[in-house]
Amino acid sequence: MKFGVFLPNGSNGYIPSKGSPVYLPTYAHNKAITLEAERVGLDFVLSMMKFKGFGGETGYWDACLESFTLMAALAADTKRIGLFPSVTLLSAHPPVVARMISTIDDISEGRCGLNIVTGWNKPEYTQMGLWRGDEYYDRRYDYAREYLTILKDLWRTGETSFKGEFFS
Ligand SMILES: Cc1cc2nc3c(=O)[nH]c(=O)nc-3n(C[C@H](O)[C@H](O)[C@H](O)COP(=O)(O)O)c2cc1C
Numbered sequence: 216m217k218f219g220v221f222l223p224n225g226s227n228g229y230i231p232s233k234g235s236p237v238y239l240p241t242y243a244h245n246k247a248i249t250l251e252a253e254r255v256g257l258d259f260v261l262s263m264m265k266f267k268g269f270g271g272e273t274g275y276w277d278a279c280l281e282s283f284t285l286m287a288a289l290a291a292d293t294k295r296i297g298l299f300p301s302v303t304l305l306s307a308h309p310p311v312v313a314r315m316i317s318t319i320d321d322i323s324e325g326r327c328g329l330n331i332v333t334g335w336n337k338p339e340y341t342q343m344g345l346w347r348g349d350e351y352y353d354r355r356y357d358y359a360r361e362y363l364t365i366l367k368d369l370w371r372t373g374e375t376s377f378k379g380e381f382f383s
Pocket residue numbers: 261262263264265301302303330332333334335336355
């Protein structure tokens with residue numbers, strides 16, 4: 216079993232409450248947590264991808280460090296710990312993600328993984344004009360399967376001629 220830390224890369228970390236300090240996410244904070252995780256021997260850190268917070272009095276998650284660029288910086292600042300950026304499939308085209316992961320993998324000398332989430336949050340994707348309709352929600356794992364096939368083709372061979380229902 217592997218243990219890691221879900222980094223607080225969104226504002227107020229994981230506490231949507233006025234009862235604790237309200238703070239913006241910073242690289243310095245996430246780096247300090249990651250270095251401590253590495254020091255005590257944990258296996259990985261993971262950051263989320265978020266484009267809309269909950270607002271309100273605390274502005275929970277209104278600010279968020281971008282997941283891939285955060286991990287690229289951490290790759291340069293660490294030596295051993297695994298690094299998992301998150302992609303929400305509706306917000307990023309697969310060849311771009313394939314290349315970002317390859318780049319972070321090079322910077323980190325093989326320590327990069329990928330956390331895939333399908334993009335389930337309607338308000339978040341509607342605000343970007345990326346929500347594909349409620350029927351997408353039922354087919355999100357079919358979409359994910361095609362997306363993952365393209366990623367694997369590109370990582371294995373550098374090319375893909377995949378033709379599916381969602382991608383060509
Ligand atoms: C380890 C982990 C990482 C996650 N990262 C994100 C993320 O970066 N962005 C996001 O919107 N949701 C994230 N989620 C939330 C999932 O997308 C959420 O659990 C969702 O309801 C699961 O969707 P599914 O029903 O399509 O599996 C994460 C969940 C887990 C367990």
